[in-house]
Amino acid sequence: MPGTSDETARRVGMLRDMARIRAFEREAVAAMRSGEAPGVVHPSIGQEAVAVGVCANLHRADRITSTHRGHGHAIAKGADARAMMLELHGRAGGSCGGKGGSMHIADFAVGMLGANGVVGAGIPIACGAAQAIRLKREDAIVACFFGDGAINRGPFLEGMNWAALYRLPVLFVCEDNGFAAFTRGSTVTAGGGPAVRAEACGVPAMVVDGEDVLAVDAVAADLVARIRGGEGPQFLHARCYRWEGHTGTDAAAYRPAEEAAAARDRDCIRRLAAMLDAEEVAAIEAEATSEMVAHRAAAMAAPWPDAAATFSDVQDAGAPAWHA
Amino acid sequence: MARLTFAEAARRALAEEMRRDPLVWALGEDLQQGGIFGQYKGLAEEFGPERIVSTPISESTIMGAGLGAALCGTRPVIEMRIADFALCAMDELVSQIAKVRYMFGGQGRASLVVRMPQGIWRNSAAQHSQCLEAWLTHIPGLVVAAPGTPADAAGMLKAAIRSDDPVVLLEPKNLWTTEGEVEDGTEPLPFGVARPAARGDGATVVTWSACVPVVEQAARDSGVACDVFDLRSLWPWDEAAVIGSARRTGRLLVVHEAVTVSGFGAEVVARVVEALGPGALHAVERLGAPRAPVPFSPVLEAAMRMTPERVAAAIRRIAG
Numbered sequence: 330m331p332g333t334s335d336e337t338a339r340r341v342g343m344l345r346d347m348a349r350i351r352a353f354e355r356e357a358v359a360a361m362r363s364g365e366a367p368g369v370v371h372p373s374i375g376q377e378a379v380a381v382g383v384c385a386n387l388h389r390a391d392r393i394t395s396t397h398r399g400h401g402h403a404i405a406k407g408a409d410a411r412a413m414m415l416e417l418h419g420r421a422g423g424s425c426g427g428k429g430g431s432m433h434i435a436d437f438a439v440g441m442l443g444a445n446g447v448v449g450a451g452i453p454i455a456c457g458a459a460q461a462i463r464l465k466r467e468d469a470i471v472a473c474f475f476g477d478g479a480i481n482r483g484p485f486l487e488g489m490n491w492a493a494l495y496r497l498p499v500l501f502v503c504e505d506n507g508f509a510a511f512t513r514g515s516t517v518t519a520g521g522g523p524a525v526r527a528e529a530c531g532v533p534a535m536v537v538d539g540e541d542v543l544a545v546d547a548v549a550a551d552l553v554a555r556i557r558g559g560e561g562p563q564f565l566h567a568r569c570y571r572w573e574g575h576t577g578t579d580a581a582a583y584r585p586a587e588e589a590a591a592a593r594d595r596d597c598i599r600r601l602a603a604m605l606d607a608e609e610v611a612a613i614e615a616e617a618t619s620e621m622v623a624h625r626a627a628a629m630a631a632p633w634p635d636a637a638a639t640f641s642d643v644q645d646a647g648a649p650a651w652h653a
Numbered sequence: 654m655a656r657l658t659f660a661e662a663a664r665r666a667l668a669e670e671m672r673r674d675p676l677v678w679a680l681g682e683d684l685q686q687g688g689i690f691g692q693y694k695g696l697a698e699e700f701g702p703e704r705i706v707s708t709p710i711s712e713s714t715i716m717g718a719g720l721g722a723a724l725c726g727t728r729p730v731i732e733m734r735i736a737d738f739a740l741c742a743m744d745e746l747v748s749q750i751a752k753v754r755y756m757f758g759g760q761g762r763a764s765l766v767v768r769m770p771q772g773i774w775r776n777s778a779a780q781h782s783q784c785l786e787a788w789l790t791h792i793p794g795l796v797v798a799a800p801g802t803p804a805d806a807a808g809m810l811k812a813a814i815r816s817d818d819p820v821v822l823l824e825p826k827n828l829w830t831t832e833g834e835v836e837d838g839t840e841p842l843p844f845g846v847a848r849p850a851a852r853g854d855g856a857t858v859v860t861w862s863a864c865v866p867v868v869e870q871a872a873r874d875s876g877v878a879c880d881v882f883d884l885r886s887l888w889p890w891d892e893a894a895v896i897g898s899a900r901r902t903g904r905l906l907v908v909h910e911a912v913t914v915s916g917f918g919a920e921v922v923a924r925v926v927e928a929l930g931p932g933a934l935h936a937v938e939r940l941g942a943p944r945a946p947v948p949f950s951p952v953l954e955a956a957m958r959m960t961p962e963r964v965a966a967a968i969r970r971i972a973g
Contacts (some may be wrong), residue, residue, distance in 0.1 A: 345819065392725065425758030433756040442724050443757055447744055453717020454749070460718060461725035464678060464703060487711035490720065574965050642759040644818040645705030646844040 333551060340605060341613070343542050346375040348599050348617035350401040352412055356621045357417050357431070358577040366417045370431045370531035371636040375540075375572035378597035380405040381471055381502045382545025383565070386553040390469040392440040396504075397432045398571075401642055402474050408436035408552030411624045418628035427634040428642070440469075447485065448509075449479035452488035452501070457499035470498040470556050478509030480523050489530035489564075496561035500552055501527065503564070504539065506571035511583055527564035539567030540597045570595070598624050654836055659803045660692045660829040666807035666839055667693070667730065670814045671700050674728065678816055681715055681732025681768075689734060690770060690829045716742035716767070720750050723765040727842055728814060736771035736823065737783050737917040750819045752796030763794075766813040767821045771862045772910050773947055774826035782947035784862070784911035789821050790888045790920065796820040796844055799863025800888040803833035805885055808842035815841055825851055825863035845889035853878025855972045856904040856936075859889060859921055864908050864959050871964030877972040887917055895921065896928045903935045904971045910959055921922030936971035940964060 354374050357497035360366035373380070376398075387393070395402040404410055405453045409424065416423030417431050424434050435443035442458060445451050455473035462469050479485050480503065492499050501524040507514055520526070524534035533555075538549045545567060552563035570592035574581035581589065602610040657665065667684035671677045678700075679693065682931065684904050686705040697705040708715050712733065728746035733739040739746065750763045769812050772783045789797045797820045800809040813820035850869050851858075854875040860868040861884040880898040883892050899905045905925055907918035916937040926934065942961065 384956075394721075423758070428758050429756040435757040435760050437724075437757070437760040441763070442721070443753065445749075447748055448716065450744060450749055453714040453745060454721035454724070456714060457718030457721025457723075457729070458725045460680075460706075461722035461727040464676070464722075464727055467725075470704070484713045484717065486715040487709070491711060491714045517692065564923060566810060608918070642755050643793050644754075644796060646818055649793065 331574065332550055339385065340601060341609065343468055343546065343602050344598065344605060344610065345544065345613050345617065346381040346405050347601070348614045349410065350377045350380065350404045352617040352621040353404060353414070354623045355413070355594060356571070360417065360625055360628075361559045365505045367419050368430050369576040369578060370417065371576055372573045373398045373401045373571070373598070373631070375592060376569045377401050377579050379502065379539045379567045380474070382542045383502055384551045385546050386549045387472060388469070389439060389462060390467065391472065391475065392442050392469065393472045394442050394455045394458070395444040395447050395474050395478055396448070396451065396638055397444060399434060399474070400431070403434050403436060406436070406441045407439040407594070408441050410621065411627060412436070412498065414621070415628045415631050416486035416623035419633070420628055420631035422456070424539050426638055428638070429507035449475055449482035449484045451475060452479065452484045455499050456491050456497055459492070459499045460495065462498065464490050470500065470553065472500045472502060474502045474504055476509070477503060477505040477507070477514040477518070477523065479503070480526055481518060485526070486530070488544050489527050489532050491492065492562035493531035497515070498556045499562045501554055501562060501564045502550070503566045505566060505568050508571055508575065510575045511579070514607065522566070523563060526565045532562045532564045534564035534566060536566045536568065540595045540600070541595055542564065542601050566623050654834055654899070655693070656832050657803050657835045658830050659806050659824070660690050662803035662807040662833070662835045663810050663824065665692055665693050666697070666810045667837070668696060668699065669813055671696070671704065676796055677725045677730065678706065678727060678794055679730040680706040680708050680719060682708055683732050684732060688732065690826070692829070693840065700725050712738050712741035715746055715792065716745035717749060717765070719765050720745060720753065720763055721801060723763045724753065724761045729765045731765060731767045733767060733769045735781055735826065736769035736785060737780055738768070739769050742876060750792065751792045755794060762817050763819040764817045765819050766810070767819065768824060769821060769822045770826045770829055772825050773954060774959060776949055776951055778949040779946035784825055784909070786887055786911060787915055787917045790917055794819065796886065797823065797888040798844065799823040799862040801825065801862050801883050801886055801918040803831065803854040804835045804839065805842060805848065805883075807839040809885065811839060812841035812844060827863045831866065838967050842885065844886040845891055847882040847884050847891035847894045849880065850883050850892070851879060851881035853880060854902055855879045855897065856906060856968055857898040857902045858882070858906045858968060859884060860906065861885065863910050867959050867961055868964050870909050870961040871968060874961055875965040877968050879968060880973070890921070892924055892928070896925055899925045900929055900935065903922050903933065904973075905934055906940060906967055906971050907938050908940045908959060908964055909942055913939050914944045916941045936973060938967055938971050940967045
């Protein structure tokens with residue numbers, strides 16, 4: 330319903346989500362580079378439209394599985410951004426109490442079943458989550474995010490076949506940012522690509538401009554409706570571009586600067602912002618930035634985890650203890 | 654009380670758990686045909702195809718889907734067909750199942766069972782005969798159970814299903830058809846409590862899984878009265894019982910089918926020595942397989958098998 334107030338509100342909401350993701354990751358990368366946040370982060374800056382356009386069609390009861398580049402998926406699904414920022418800083422009060430860090434952020438309260446440090450590992454997990462949802466007669470679906478690199482792993486083939494075989498309520502989202510770590514995906518991927526592979530297993534697939542949030546939203550809406558209607562798994566191949574390197578420390582010298590510059594010119598946030606009131610956009614972006622700046626400050630002020638937590642939540646039977 | 658085979662005892666235990674809890678279900682290859690050892694026989698007829706799920710040969714997804722289903726509140730029994738095939742699903746077991754609770758700060762639990770029938774059985778050769786329990790005991794987050802009798806097959810499976818921890822249940826392929834007395838309405842067994850199988854002051858003999866009947870026979874044949882412990886679970890394991898016995902006998906033998914080098918027997922011996930001090934034992938021996946793959950020919954395979962004769966000889970050696 331373009332032009333209606335409902336549609337405008339939806340667009341404003343998606344702009345806010347994309348702006349919050351970008352602001353979060355700008356702060357996260359800065360914190361990592363300054364050494365305030367330990368380890369590395371894998372930013373999804375430039376790819377926000379995929380997470381937001383898909384999650385705009387999910388309910389709280391729906392589940393998602395995510396990747397090592399998962400901040401955007403988590404925020405779009407409604408995860409607590411403050412707890413996420415604390416987690417990136419390894420602090421008490423973080424999403425995982427400081428035990429997971431960027432690659433293992435989860436927020437089960439909003440159905441975010443976890444980022445994952447292993448490429449493609451969320452695919453089997455998403456299949457099983459959908460089977461449990463069916464067994465429990467829950468009214469929910471699963472959205473499974475993975476990158477283009479994942480389609481060359483075995484669990485991708487297994488999972489496509491599995492989901493189609495059992496007609497599971499899963500939306501597979503291949504977030505194709507053009508690079509598998511430092512390597513251009515097209516140089517290591519034979520054949521027709523993600524959608525062709527999915528369809529070969531019987532999973533209907535759509536390809537979308539992943540830098541256009543309205544396009545992602547529209548296609549995701551259609552696919553999610555099919556899944557909720559009992560038509561089984563659907564596949565969304567969203568083409569986008571990773572503005573940053575593989576991690577926040579990777580200068581991405583393996584690709585031409587003009588290519589990345591061109592991608593920045595296609596900025597998904599600016600594309601949507603151009604359709605909205607400029608003052609409102611500016612206010613939303615300023616609010617997103619101040620929110621994430623505050624979260625970063627809160628993270629720096631937060632206490633470190635109690636060292637005893639190192640040995641908690643391993644297992645109940647045979648829990649770890651230092652031998653006296 | 655009933656006399657049941659190992660497979661029948663396990664099948665009955667699973668059926669009882671599935672009747673008790675509608676969130677218990679099983680997935681793996683050929684389950685609707687009863688499983689390759691008959692341990693799922695008749696369950697598809699009783700519980701339907703939604704709870705006894707026959708899957709493609711997709712080990713990564715059998716394992717990983719089990720995890721996803723556990724994270725959404727069901728209690729899956731993941732069937733790996735044989736332990737060797739679980740090697741195709743090591744990421745899902747080691748880096749996902751074993752770690753989700755910890756990585757996510759306690760938000761999710763992988764309350765599931767991974768059944769891995771293991772060991773030498775009917776000339777199955779190198780890729781279908783391995784005992785890799787030591788790999789699994791090394792992984793934080795996993796409970797590792799290794800029953801050696803029909804009664805314990807039932808009790809350990811029930812405990813594994815009810816456990817909130819992920820449990821790897823190593824079922825000895827060579828014992829599926831052995832019979833034993835099984836209580837009606839078997840109760841779950843606690844993890845980390847060994848079964849004392851014999852009592853004597855001449856030596857402490859520790860074993861588990863397929864070697865249990867072999868060691869019990871050997872203890873009778875050896876002429877040495879010894880403490881024999883069937884550990885039943887390897888993580889946690891009954892350190893107190895073994896250490897207490899070894900303190901008394903001063904002689905320790907650990908017997909397992911797995912390769913001796915870096916086998917779980919090394920852990921048992923090391924813990925006993927740490928607990929009692931380096932001079933406390935008069936004799937120590939680990940008896941396992943040479944560091945070689947399991948061969949096919951019956952003559953060659955027999956050379957790899959643990960036998961009552963080998964074990965009895967070792968008992969007599971350490972008893973001095």
